[in-house]
Amino acid sequence: MKKELILALRFTLVTTLVFGLVYPLCMTGLSQLIFPKQAAGSLIEKDGRILGSRLIGQSFTSEKYFHSRPSAAGTGYDAGASSGSNLAPTNQALVDRVKSDVAKLQQENPGAAIPADLVTASGSGLDPEISPAAADFQIPRIAKARGLSADRLRTLIARHTEGRSIGIFGEPRVNVLELNLDLDSLK
Amino acid sequence: MTGNGWFQIFLFFCLVLALTRPLGNFLYRVYERKPTFLDRVLRPVERLIYRICGIDDTKEMDWKGYGFSMLLFSGVSLLLLYLIERTQQWLPWNPQKLPNLAPDLAWNTAVSFTTNTNWQSYVPESTMSYFTQMAGLAYHNFTSAAVGMALAIAVIRGVARKESKTIGNFWVDTTRSMLWILLPLCVILGLALVSQGVVQNLTPYTQANLVEPQTIEKQAADGTKSEDTVTTQVIAQGPVASQEAIKMLGTNGGGFFNANSAHPFENPTPVSNLLEMLMIFAIPSALTYTLGRMTGSAKHGWAVWSAMAGLFLTGVIVAYATESRGNPMLKGVNTTASETQAGGNMEGKEVRFGIANSALFTTVTTDASCGAVNNAHDSLTPIAGMVPLINIMLGEIVFGGVGSGLYGMIVFVILAVFIAGLMVGRTPEYLGKKIEAFDVKMAVLSILVSSLTILIFAAIAIVTKAGLAGISNPGPHGLSQILYAYTSSAGNNGSAFAGINANTLWYNSTLAVAMLLGRFFAVIPVLAIAGNLAAKKQVPESLGTFPVTGPLFTVLLISVIVIVGALTFFPSLSLGPILEHLLMNAGKAF
Numbered sequence: 086m087k088k089e090l091i092l093a094l095r096f097t098l099v100t101t102l103v104f105g106l107v108y109p110l111c112m113t114g115l116s117q118l119i120f121p122k123q124a125a126g127s128l129i130e131k132d133g134r135i136l137g138s139r140l141i142g143q144s145f146t147s148e149k150y151f152h153s154r155p156s157a158a159g160t161g162y163d164a165g166a167s168s169g170s171n172l173a174p175t176n177q178a179l180v181d182r183v184k185s186d187v188a189k190l191q192q193e194n195p196g197a198a199i200p201a202d203l204v205t206a207s208g209s210g211l212d213p214e215i216s217p218a219a220a221d222f223q224i225p226r227i228a229k230a231r232g233l234s235a236d237r238l239r240t241l242i243a244r245h246t247e248g249r250s251i252g253i254f255g256e257p258r259v260n261v262l263e264l265n266l267d268l269d270s271l272k
Numbered sequence: 273m274t275g276n277g278w279f280q281i282f283l284f285f286c287l288v289l290a291l292t293r294p295l296g297n298f299l300y301r302v303y304e305r306k307p308t309f310l311d312r313v314l315r316p317v318e319r320l321i322y323r324i325c326g327i328d329d330t331k332e333m334d335w336k337g338y339g340f341s342m343l344l345f346s347g348v349s350l351l352l353l354y355l356i357e358r359t360q361q362w363l364p365w366n367p368q369k370l371p372n373l374a375p376d377l378a379w380n381t382a383v384s385f386t387t388n389t390n391w392q393s394y395v396p397e398s399t400m401s402y403f404t405q406m407a408g409l410a411y412h413n414f415t416s417a418a419v420g421m422a423l424a425i426a427v428i429r430g431v432a433r434k435e436s437k438t439i440g441n442f443w444v445d446t447t448r449s450m451l452w453i454l455l456p457l458c459v460i461l462g463l464a465l466v467s468q469g470v471v472q473n474l475t476p477y478t479q480a481n482l483v484e485p486q487t488i489e490k491q492a493a494d495g496t497k498s499e500d501t502v503t504t505q506v507i508a509q510g511p512v513a514s515q516e517a518i519k520m521l522g523t524n525g526g527g528f529f530n531a532n533s534a535h536p537f538e539n540p541t542p543v544s545n546l547l548e549m550l551m552i553f554a555i556p557s558a559l560t561y562t563l564g565r566m567t568g569s570a571k572h573g574w575a576v577w578s579a580m581a582g583l584f585l586t587g588v589i590v591a592y593a594t595e596s597r598g599n600p601m602l603k604g605v606n607t608t609a610s611e612t613q614a615g616g617n618m619e620g621k622e623v624r625f626g627i628a629n630s631a632l633f634t635t636v637t638t639d640a641s642c643g644a645v646n647n648a649h650d651s652l653t654p655i656a657g658m659v660p661l662i663n664i665m666l667g668e669i670v671f672g673g674v675g676s677g678l679y680g681m682i683v684f685v686i687l688a689v690f691i692a693g694l695m696v697g698r699t700p701e702y703l704g705k706k707i708e709a710f711d712v713k714m715a716v717l718s719i720l721v722s723s724l725t726i727l728i729f730a731a732i733a734i735v736t737k738a739g740l741a742g743i744s745n746p747g748p749h750g751l752s753q754i755l756y757a758y759t760s761s762a763g764n765n766g767s768a769f770a771g772i773n774a775n776t777l778w779y780n781s782t783l784a785v786a787m788l789l790g791r792f793f794a795v796i797p798v799l800a801i802a803g804n805l806a807a808k809k810q811v812p813e814s815l816g817t818f819p820v821t822g823p824l825f826t827v828l829l830i831s832v833i834v835i836v837g838a839l840t841f842f843p844s845l846s847l848g849p850i851l852e853h854l855l856m857n858a859g860k861a862f
Contacts, residue, residue, distance in 0.1 A: 089340070090348070091326070092325055096321075096327075096443065099321055100414070101349075101352065101407055104411050104415075104455070105411035105414075106407055108455065108458070108459075109511045112511070112514035113473060113511055113514070116466040116473075119463065119467075120466045123471070124471060124473055126478060126537065127540075134481050136480060136481060136482075137480040137481075138478070138536075141480075141537070142536075145483070146484070150483075158531075162505065164480075164506060165506040165507070166397065167397065167508075167529045167535050168530050169651060170620065170651065171651060171770050172771070173852070173862075174601060174617065174652075175748075175861050175862055176745050176749070176862060179599075179651075179861075180601050184604075187604040187605065199605050202613060202623050204605055205617075205618040205619040207620070208622055208648040209529075209531035209622065210531065211531070212536070212623055215623055216614065216623055217612040217613070218610065218612035218613035219613065253276070253283065254280060254542040254543065255543075255545065255624050256624060257611065257612065258623045262483065265483060269483075
């Protein structure tokens, strides 16, 4: 019994060293050597300031920007507290939230169909992307606020639309942060 | 539903099938200690570990010795994790200066990671230091997976051997699982995940300057409201990829971040998503081939695989079909899938995954006892939410957890041949071994433990204040939340209807008990069967032997699994998800 216990103790310590420390530290070194940008979080920098990560969504509320999806992470897109809304489909709070968002969006672009992702919160609360349909839906508002033509915005969205991986996997999508940064640089 | 969606699911299925034989063969070589191409690098490491620990790798154990070593190692490593959690503020790699964990949370988490459950009552990015994540949690992802694989191999040996007292050496099987199988795959796949954008660093959380500062309404404790301008975004970082790889490969499922595999730093692209799903199924699926190879009946291995595949496909079809329909309670929303949007029920889902990849991930992660999630299960439409519940209730045997899936399935195989034997009036046999009263008693005991754990705890929770306090979604969904919590912990899955507030003394302690019962109480009877079978004589096959190969056996096996599951759980499911589905269609919200 005592011999087995000492064995178990030694085995725990040795394997903790190998799999709990050597492995992750080597992986950290290797990743920073081979994929330094990805390993650091795919950060977007401008003039030495970090503006965010292309993988982490941000809140946009001004009329001049493309809006991200609703977020349940903290007070919205809190990248230190990722979370979905965890509202059940039959929860009145969900029904009410979507109802009020739908009413707002209908005023903004009357008559157009509202894409599902534009009024639903993502699982992470940090979804960096919206569907191409959700980007198209916002064109009239932004065109008016910025005095840009709808066609120019359409071209911009097309440039930022990422298709399925190898044409098969995932869904087409538009990165909101990158789209808005490009929008700001339009003259 | 779209043609592309079905095609993605079909391709995933083909890839799993294609991996089964080569990986299964490799596992066979590793456990039978035959030469492999990795020996030159790994043999010296293996020998060194044995020498330091004082392991005699030539000595084999009987089932009691094997089980005793397993319990001892699990106990010791559990205590070390508890210690790390309770002292993390004084340990290195804690750039966010996170405090020590409270005793009940530390205990729940230590149990959770030791039992391969990875139930998480906490928000990792604001609770766990990098050191705790690496040396505590990711480490247990390795060991709990390796222990599961070792147990499965020991049980296979029990079936395969004749008149043998021993079923292998626990320390050797565990070491070889970690060194030959988990470690090399983790290094390659971990780097592949980094290439997609999964982070891997030890730096403090990043401060980003928001492109558009936000005004946020705050409410103070005395009820007065004030406005606050937020100009920065704090982005959580960490050694994620190294943990993500073993989290999927070992069917552990404990997220580095709260949102788990929905978080863009854990699962940034459809490619990483595909890799992660394949990693969940790879080893459990391959082990069926190893079963066939070690018992000398490749056809039996494939018959078991087919039963698993049948149950998996049924689940994914139901989940994808119901989620595509969307939530009828949400008016004025376009949920029709097209080339420019995924449509369907997008609450709790990421745009990059859409409906098909979310429904597929949900099915895969709960068929296997992984429990990682790439979408919020709590927000699934009721019938789609019932798919993961049923998957776990059936005993995590649809491919299942690494190792635990296979030995769980062997219990059902024994039950199936027993029932077939009753029908034709002959002593049941399993690959030349007579199945007798002791084996059947142990099999039933193993199945009963987790069913009883789930139903009794859930029943207590719904009549006590402490239990009801956890509910975040009212109506029938509240019952589903409680049912899911105990099902997930007893099944060692670890996913959740995550709205439930489980970081309370009641849930932390009862869920920990459920996890321990679901892991250790369920496996001891299985080891006893293995020991008993190993000692038996081989009886030659006769005309009256019910074959454990072919479609007839596969159908019988599926039927036994479904009937046992349905008889046990149908009443509770009808009051939870089924009732919610009917009320949702009637337009009733809570």
